[in-house]
Amino acid sequence: MTLVSTWFIIIAALWTGFFVLEGFDLGVGMLHDVVGHDETGRRMAINTIGPLWDGNEVWLVVAAAGMFSAFPGWYATMFSAFYMVFILLLVALIVRGVSFEFRGKVDTDRWRRTWDILLTVGSLLVPLLVGIGLGGLLQGVPIGKNQEFTGSLVDLLTPYGVFVGVTLVLLCILHGASFLALKTTGDLRTRATRLGGRIAPLTGLAVLAFAIWTHVASGRGVLPNLFEIIAVLAVIGAAWAIRDGHEGWSFLATTFAMATTVLSIFVELYPNVMVSSTSPAFNLTVHNTASGSYSLKVMTVIALVLLPIVVLYQGWTYHVFRQRLRTEDFQPAPTGPPGPDTKSDAAAPDSNGAQQAPPAATRPPT
Amino acid sequence: MSQLDLARVQFAMTSIYHFLFVPVTIGLGFLTALLQTAWHRSGRPEYLRLTRFFGVLLLINVAVAVVTGLVQEFQFGMDWSVYSRTVGGVFGAPLAMEGLAAFFLESTFLGLWVFGWNKLGRRVHLATIWAVAFGAMLSAAFILAANSWMQHPVGYKINPATGRAQLTDIWAVLTNPVFLWGYVHVLLASLVTASVVMLSISAWQLRRGGARAVFRPAARLSLMVLAPSIILAMFVGSELGVVEGKYQPMKIAAAEAQWTTCQPCSFSLFQIGGGNDDKTPTQIIAIPHLLSLLATNHWNGKVQGLTPLQNQYQQKYGPGNYVPNVFVQYWSMRIMAYAAGLILILAGWGVWLLYRKKLDRGKWFLRAAIWSAALPFIMNTAGWLLTESGRQPWIVQGVQLTRNGVSPSISTATVATSLIVFLLLYGALAVVDIVLMMRYARREIGPEPAAGDEPEVRLPAMTY
Numbered sequence: 018m019t020l021v022s023t024w025f026i027i028i029a030a031l032w033t034g035f036f037v038l039e040g041f042d043l044g045v046g047m048l049h050d051v052v053g054h055d056e057t058g059r060r061m062a063i064n065t066i067g068p069l070w071d072g073n074e075v076w077l078v079v080a081a082a083g084m085f086s087a088f089p090g091w092y093a094t095m096f097s098a099f100y101m102v103f104i105l106l107l108v109a110l111i112v113r114g115v116s117f118e119f120r121g122k123v124d125t126d127r128w129r130r131t132w133d134i135l136l137t138v139g140s141l142l143v144p145l146l147v148g149i150g151l152g153g154l155l156q157g158v159p160i161g162k163n164q165e166f167t168g169s170l171v172d173l174l175t176p177y178g179v180f181v182g183v184t185l186v187l188l189c190i191l192h193g194a195s196f197l198a199l200k201t202t203g204d205l206r207t208r209a210t211r212l213g214g215r216i217a218p219l220t221g222l223a224v225l226a227f228a229i230w231t232h233v234a235s236g237r238g239v240l241p242n243l244f245e246i247i248a249v250l251a252v253i254g255a256a257w258a259i260r261d262g263h264e265g266w267s268f269l270a271t272t273f274a275m276a277t278t279v280l281s282i283f284v285e286l287y288p289n290v291m292v293s294s295t296s297p298a299f300n301l302t303v304h305n306t307a308s309g310s311y312s313l314k315v316m317t318v319i320a321l322v323l324l325p326i327v328v329l330y331q332g333w334t335y336h337v338f339r340q341r342l343r344t345e346d347f348q349p350a351p352t353g354p355p356g357p358d359t360k361s362d363a364a365a366p367d368s369n370g371a372q373q374a375p376p377a378a379t380r381p382p383t
Numbered sequence: 384m385s386q387l388d389l390a391r392v393q394f395a396m397t398s399i400y401h402f403l404f405v406p407v408t409i410g411l412g413f414l415t416a417l418l419q420t421a422w423h424r425s426g427r428p429e430y431l432r433l434t435r436f437f438g439v440l441l442l443i444n445v446a447v448a449v450v451t452g453l454v455q456e457f458q459f460g461m462d463w464s465v466y467s468r469t470v471g472g473v474f475g476a477p478l479a480m481e482g483l484a485a486f487f488l489e490s491t492f493l494g495l496w497v498f499g500w501n502k503l504g505r506r507v508h509l510a511t512i513w514a515v516a517f518g519a520m521l522s523a524a525f526i527l528a529a530n531s532w533m534q535h536p537v538g539y540k541i542n543p544a545t546g547r548a549q550l551t552d553i554w555a556v557l558t559n560p561v562f563l564w565g566y567v568h569v570l571l572a573s574l575v576t577a578s579v580v581m582l583s584i585s586a587w588q589l590r591r592g593g594a595r596a597v598f599r600p601a602a603r604l605s606l607m608v609l610a611p612s613i614i615l616a617m618f619v620g621s622e623l624g625v626v627e628g629k630y631q632p633m634k635i636a637a638a639e640a641q642w643t644t645c646q647p648c649s650f651s652l653f654q655i656g657g658g659n660d661d662k663t664p665t666q667i668i669a670i671p672h673l674l675s676l677l678a679t680n681h682w683n684g685k686v687q688g689l690t691p692l693q694n695q696y697q698q699k700y701g702p703g704n705y706v707p708n709v710f711v712q713y714w715s716m717r718i719m720a721y722a723a724g725l726i727l728i729l730a731g732w733g734v735w736l737l738y739r740k741k742l743d744r745g746k747w748f749l750r751a752a753i754w755s756a757a758l759p760f761i762m763n764t765a766g767w768l769l770t771e772s773g774r775q776p777w778i779v780q781g782v783q784l785t786r787n788g789v790s791p792s793i794s795t796a797t798v799a800t801s802l803i804v805f806l807l808l809y810g811a812l813a814v815v816d817i818v819l820m821m822r823y824a825r826r827e828i829g830p831e832p833a834a835g836d837e838p839e840v841r842l843p844a845m846t847y
Contacts, residue, residue, distance in 0.1 A: 060847065067847050068494035071449065075490050079482035081456055086479040089471020089547070096460025096467075097790040103457055104801045108808060111450040115812065118446035121847050122819050165464065166792040308472035309542065309549030316479060323483040331491055337502050 020313040021303045024087040025290070027320055029283035031083050032151070035076035036144070036185065036279045037272055038331075042066040042073055044193015046113060046140025047186075050133050052197060052208040056126075059133060061347045063117065065200040068338050070117065072331055074110075077147075086316055090164055090306030091290045098158055098166035098291075099150045102173055106146040113139030144189045148182030149173065151282050155234050157292035160299050164306070167295065177234050181282070184227045187220040188278060191255060192271040199264040203344040210259060213267065217256030224252045224278060235285035244281040248274050387789050389798040390462040393805065395771070397454050399764050400809050404448035404816075406763055409523055409570070410577020411441045412516035414608065416509075421604075423509050429597040436828050437581065437601075438497075443819050445493065447812060454805070462798065466778050466788030470548045473539045474529055474779075477556065481525030489518030523573070524566055531562035533779050534770070535630040541782075548782070561630060564623040565770075571616035572766065576759035578609035579726060582733070584824045586752035589743045594828050599743050606737055610730040617723055620766075621677050627773075628678040628686070631780055633696075633705060634773030635678045636689045637712035646685035648674035652717075700781070707775045715768035722762035729755050 045066045053059030084092040096103060112135045120132035156177040159168035194213030198206055228245035232238060241249075255270035286292075290306055293299035307313065384392070415437050422430035456478065459467045467475075492514035499508055532538075538555030539548045550556070585602035589595060628635040641648065650673035651666040675684040689706050696705035729751060736742045743749075774780060778788040 063847050068498035071494055072487065072491035074449075075482060075487045078453065078456060078486055079479065081460075082475065082479040082482045085456075085459065085467065085471050086475030089475055090468050092460045092471060092475070093464035093468035093790075096457060097462075097464035097792050100461050100790075100793055100797055100801070103461055104804060107454050107457060108804060110453055111808060111812070114450040115446045115815075117847055118442055119815060119819065122443070122823075164468065165790075308475070309551075312472045312476055312550035312553075315550065315553045316476060319480055319483060323487075327483065327487045327491075331487075334491055334495055337495065337499060 020310055020317060021087075021307045022287075023317060024083075024307070024313055025283070025287060025303050027317075027324075028080065028083050028087065029280060031076055031080035032283070033276050033279045035073070035080055036147075036189075037275050038073035038076055039070070040144070040185075040189045040275050041192045041196040041268075041271075042070040043140045043143055044189040044191070045197055046136050046193075047190055048193050048197060048209070048212065050137050052194075052205060052212060054204070054208070056129070057344065057347045058205050059129075060121070061201060061205055061342050061344065062197060063120070063136075064347070065197060065342055067117070068334060072334065074114070077110075083316075083320075087308055087313060088290060088303070088306040089308060091301055094160060094164050094166060094291055094301055094306075095150065095154065098160070098168070099153065099173055101170050102146050102149050106143065106150075109139040109142035109146065112136075113143065140189075141186060144185040145182040148185040149178040151279070152178030152181030154289075154291050155231065155282055155286050157294035159295045160291065160293035160301065161295060162299060164299070164301060172294070177230060180223075180230065181227065184220075184223045184278065187216065187223050188252075188271070188275050191216050191220045191252070192268075192275055195255065195259055195264060195267040195271050198259065199268050200341055201344075202341050205344065206341075210262065210264070213259040214256070217252065217259060220274075221249065221252040221256060224274065225249050227278065228281070231281055231285055237285070242281065242284060244277045244284050248277040248281060251277060384795075386793060386795040386798050387786050389795060389802055390789050390793075391785065393462060393798060393802045394458060395768075396802075396809075397451065397458065397805060398771070399767065400813075401448065401451040401455055402763060402767055403760055404444050404451065405523070406569075406573035406576040406759070407444045407580060408441065408448045409516075409519045409573035410575070411437060411444065411580070412512070412519045413574065414577050414581055414604070415441050416512045416516040417604065417608075418601075419509055419512050421600075423505060429600060432594075432597055432828050433601050436597075439823050440580075440584075440820060442493075442497065443816060443823065447816050449490070451809075451812075462790055462793065463778070463788045464790035464792070466783060468547065469783060469788070470539075470779055473536075473548045473550045473556065474532055476550055476553065477525040477529040477532070481522055481529075485518050485521035485525060487518075489515055489522060492518065520570060523569055527566040527569055528557055528559065528562045530770075531559045531565050532556055533777075534565075534627065534774055535559055535561040536779050536782050560626045561623070564619060564626050568616060568619045568623050571612050571619060572759070572763055574608055574612040575616055575726060576763060578605040578612060579729075579759045580756055581605035582609060582729075582752050583754075583756035586749040587825060588828070590746075590749045590753070595743060597828055602733075602742055603737060606730065606733045606742075609726075610734050613723065613727050613730050617727070620723075622680075624677050625680050631773060632687050633689065633692050633707055634712070634769075636687060636692060637707045637709045637773060638716040638769060639674055639678075639686070640709050640713045641674070641686055641688050642690050643688040644685065644691055645688065646675070647672045647683045648678070648686045650674040650677060654713075703776070703784075705776060707773050711768060711772045715765040715772065719762050719765035719769060722758045722765065726755065726758050726762070729758075 045062055049059050049062035053062045081092070081096075084095070116132040116136040116139065120129055120136070123129075153173060153175055156175040158166060158172050158175070161167040191213060194209050194216065197209035198213060201209065228241040228249055231245060232241050251270045251274035255267045255274060258264075258267035258270055288302050288304070289300045290303055291301040293301070308316075415434060418430050418434040418437065421427075422434055459471075459474075492511045495503065496508065496511040496515055499511060503511065536548075537559050538550060538552035540551050541547070542549050556562075582602055582605040585598040585605060588598040589602060624635060636642075639648070639650065640654065649666065649669040649671040652668040652670065654666045654669075672682055674686055675681060678684060678686045689709070693704070693706055697703065732745075732748055733742065733752070736745045736748055776784050776786070778785040
């Protein structure tokens with residue numbers, strides 16, 4: 018296997034890693050208000066991903082930086098072509114990212130409701146917009162002779178690209194619902210399970226259509242490839258598991274569904290990295306966009322050493338926070354000072370919700 | 384304004400904004416780790432309360448620093464596609480390493496630190512905040528390595544077939560003299576920034592008279608970090624000037640508005656004229672020999688003037704204007720130096736009061752310390768303006784002109800739209816961030832843990 022192919026696989030793996038990991042926290046972001054019902058529920062939902070989302074988002078950073086270093090031509094064309102899509106994506110990522118930190122810092126309902134809405138909309142836009150970008154790679158956008166984008170905003174919103182975005186949104190919702198069901202107790206768990214069960218058939222249909230359309234879009238006939246078939250089967254598996262309350266299995270199934278869906282775009286794309294709708298001669302490929310071999314060698318060594326270490330310590334994080342969150346931990350604290358210390362901040366008039374309630378994620382398991 | 388101008392404004396604006404938060408996260412991460420270590424070793428509750436207090440401020444800053452960093456990363460491809468395509472094979476490598484080696488570490492362990500207070504053993508938990516601090520510092524290293532390559536490109540060759548830069552020696556990129564001095568300078572500036580912020584907040588709390596037992600050690604710690612950091616930052620900054628003077632003589636000449644070659648050269652604290660067209664600035668206050676010393680490390684060193692340099696560059700690179708914006712260079716150099724000088728005075732004053740054990744009663748000192756919080760931000764912004772504006776008209780010194788790096792497919796209207804979007808969004812974020820920082824910096828500190836109460840069980844305001 019050549020170095021450029023290795024790097025194509027690494028890039029595909031990084032995007033897949035992003036959607037598998039950030040996918041569920043995007044889903045939780047979209048669902049926290051829907052299944053949360055009240056402030057306690059919403060906080061609990063957000064805290065299931067509290068320790069994880071920041072580390073998950075780095076997969077996107079590394080995917081983009083990996084493209085920059087290994088396939089500078091791909092990075093340059095894709096990011097300048099999808100300019101307005103990525104501007105919106107950045108806005109969504111910014112708003113969503115700060116909403117976690119800002120939401121609990123002022124103790125008024127209006128403040129928290131504002132950030133709830135921004136978190137929901139931001140979380141929905143991220144997979145939709147990235148999907149439009151990834152789908153556009155395969156469907157093709159106008160690219161001229163010097164590898165530069167020649168089209169306009171209209172050319173970016175290909176039906177296939179938008180459909181990939183919608184499919185990824187649905188998968189994120191299902192993935193998030195099974196994560197919430199896996200990580201919570203009580204009403205929240207019940208509601209997440211019910212919602213997951215309802216959204217699963219729709220997601221299944223979308224993934225089936227995605228499987229066929231993806232194969233058609235790459236010009237290789239109607240019959241889906243192995244990855245696409247696994248994606249459809251995995252959604253069916255997830256639908257069955259979540260209805261029967263096998264939350265671990267359903268989360269595993271949605272993980273597979275997400276991974277194979279994202280991977281199938283790259284499988285169909287190779288050896289192209291970006292199709293030109295102007296002329297096949299102007300297609301960007303792994304070869305005409307790659308860095309020099311020395312650079313790829315250095316980066317391969319670094320990636321192969323560091324990525325397993327990253328997976329190890331991220332895996333450890335998931336292990337540390339493996340317990341389900343309990344509703345009791347998120348209920349507002351009883352009125353009055355929490356301890357003998359009456360001058361405490363928790364009793365100060367300008368304190369916020371997060372201070373008044375015991376921080377559940379830090380409670381010892383019982 | 385043209386598309387090129389707008390793209391440059393956008394990059395400058397988003398970089399400056401991003402770098403308001405970055406030094407705070409680097410420096411405050413380190414200071415918070417120090418505080419938690421102090422608690423771990425001494426068991427004194429005030430250190431735990433301080434760890435939690437400054438931890439919240441750290442988190443608010445990290446949130447904005449992280450999301451605005453994404454904009455920086457995407458912008459290379461979006462606004463500067465020709466640049467990215469031409470040099471991505473070299474410039475992208477340290478960026479990818481940053482993500483893999485540093486950013487993953489910082490983000491993952493930040494989650495562990497915030498949510499892991501009683502899930503992890505005390506030692507392991509202490510290690511997580513050090514991992515965060517270390518990750519932030521490592522992150523800056525790779526970003527600075529990438530930036531330094533634009534200032535002084537090394538370890539590459541241009542592929543004649545494609546016209547693109549190829550990496551030939553990663554070690555050269557990572558030991559670039561501009562990078563080594565620049566990185567240490569940025570690290571020290573980050574420590575200065577965070578310690579001034581910590582000193583300012585402690586001074587506010589001490590002046591209000593609340594929790595003296597807690598904020599006296601905080602003020603002491605911040606001064607102990609600040610005093611050596613500001614002195615070293617100035618020293619390293621002057622060494623960086625020597626290195627840059629060697630590889631980017633235009634930058635140094637423009638920073639002094641020095642149109643003719645001089646030997647020895649004096650450094651003007653203030654002068655009239657000397658802008659882009661006026662070739663004979665009048666020095667009002669000048670320190671003899673100082674520019675020679677700053678730019679060359681020699682008392683009588685020769686500093687080339689802008690006019691002879693321009694002639695040399697035209698012979699080497701063809702016709703064109705290779706002089707950076709002298710006005711921006713001259714004043715950003717001075718503003719950086721003035722702000723650093725004021726911080727040095729503040730640090731000296733504080734250390735003297737500390738020595739006389741009068742720190743928390745020095746009314747005028749505390750008042751000055753509160754207001755000085757703005758100084759490091761002015762200093763850092765001016766420092767980056769000096770570095771980046773001094774690189775112009777090159778995007779990569781001697782390799783690619785800025786105007787040749789911009790994306791050809793993007794219209795002026797598109798860049799203008801995105802610029803307006805970011806202006807509005809960043810403006811709103813700034814307001815929210817400053818209001819939250821002020822609220823949290825001025826609130827009463829968390830409770831002193833009661834006897835028998837495991838203090839880390841109740842951690843106000845850290846989790847969501």
